[in-house]
Amino acid sequence: MNASQDSTSVAGSASGSTSGSVTAGAAARGPLAPAAPVPPLAPLPRPARDDFDAALSRGAYMPLTQFGVIDVAGDDAATFLHSQLTNDTQHLDAASARLAGYCTAKGRLLASFLTWRDGDIIRLLVAQDVQAAVQKRLSMFVLRAKAKLADASGTLAAVGFAGDVRDALSTVFDALPDGVHVKVDGPHGSLIRVPDAAGRLRYLWVGPKADVEARLPALDAKLTRATAAVWDWLDIRAGEPRITQRVVEQFVPQMVNYDVLGGVNFRKGCYPGQEIVARSQYRGTIKRRTALANVAGEPETVLPGTELFHADDAAQPCGMVVNAAAAPDGGVDMLVEMKLAALEAGTVRLGSADGPELTFLPLPYALPADA
Structure with missing residues (x-):
């Protein structure tokens, strides 16, 4: 295992950038860059208020074009992924789904799955x-x-469901998953229960694109079709980070709470960055975590990778935006990775020492007391 970065530097700045408020994407970073670089995803427009209301008070479905799908097949698929990802794939059963990360040798996340x-x-x-x-x-x-x-993105469709959606989903699936990350399969694909957000049930349906798209019109009588931006906001309110191009190689898994969310198995064998990730966990060097916050602004001005500044040390960033999405009551909700010390007291601002002030909100789960 190439562990060239010690635990002290893991606990230090997530950014490493001292100029500009937005960290550049990873399209040109060494071996991660594809032959034809893909630009970072453009921010999704602010949803109509009715889209939020449908998810929060009735029921909504959202076609999720912000995701891609990779299929791994073959006799050694599980063993191969087990040696590459932060979670256990060898014991992944047919009725479960799991979060997992993919790291560099220095333990920095290239992707979340x-x-x-x-x-x-x-x-x-x-x-x-x-x-x-x-x-x-x-x-x-x-x-x-x-x-x-x-790449299965062209043949599969992903649809998110939130709110009072069980009756509608029962017209597609004979049984519904009854626990978070429980999965059921049917003739029209897989249905996974994902973490609740804002007190609402959520499900993810992934199936053959033509089949899924043919069945969506029948759901319109029961549910509201909402924009994918609502799903991004719900993911943020669930406290579940997503690694996009703007924040590639910025975070060790614990910095984005992946250990708390079950995205890291500390008993499995070696994978890229495993030494760094384990050292951070067992030597008490986790000095940064991800919090939930709101800030004034619009999605096109509050971007992942934007640095954060604390009033007590305005000369250097104290954190970074991981994910951001328009909030129903105004402004933008964000998952922000920060120094724990900066979360304890004082004012945190977006982009610069005189940028808009963050208002912190409670996460839907507890962080370890010894973090």
């Missing part, structure tokens, strides 16, 4: 703007393993 089995295939749901680069990089390490990676 939701993983599950579909027959003999292991499926990886990933941010669309890093999908091609991550697939290319993973493919470099297949070597003699009997595993083949394929």
Whole structure:
């Protein structure tokens, strides 16, 4: 294992950038860059208020074009991914889904996934703007393993559901998953229960694109079709980060609470960056975490990768925006990775020492007391 970065530097600044308020994307960063660089995803426009209301008080579905899908097939698919990702894929059963990360040798996240089995295939749901680069990089390490990676984004569709949606989903699936990250399969694809957000149930349906799209019109009688930006906001309110191109290689998994969310298995074997990730966990060097916040602004001005500044030390950044999405009551809700000391007291501002002030909100889960 190449562990060239010690635990002290892991606990230090997530950014490493001292100029500009937005960290450049990773399209040109070494082996992660695909042959034809994909630009970072453009911010989604602010949803209509009715879209939020449908998810919060009635029921809504959202076609999710901000994701890509990688299928990994072959006799060694599970073993290969087990050696590459932060979570256990060898014991991933047919009724479960799991979060997982993909790190550099220095423990920095290149991608975050939701993983599950579909027959003999292991499926990886990933941010669309890093999908091609991550697939290319993973493919470099297949070597003699009997595993083949394929871009399934063109043949599959992903749809998110939030709110009072169980009756509508029962017209598509004979049974519904009853716990978070429980999965059921049916003739029209897989249905996964994902963490609740804003007190509302959420489900993810991934299936053959033509089949899914043919069945969506029938749901319109029961549910409101909402923009994908509502799903981004719900993910943020669930406290679940997503690694997109603007923040590639910025965070060790614990910095974005992946250990709390079950995205890291500390008992599994070696994977890229495993020494750094384990050292941070067991030597008490986790000095940064991800929090939930709101700030004045619009999605096009509050971007992932934007640095944060604390009033007590305005000369250097104290953190960075991980994800951002328009909030129903105004401004932008964000997941922000920060020094724990900066969260304890004082004012934190976006982009510069005199930028808009952040208002912090409670996460829907507890962080470790010894963090």
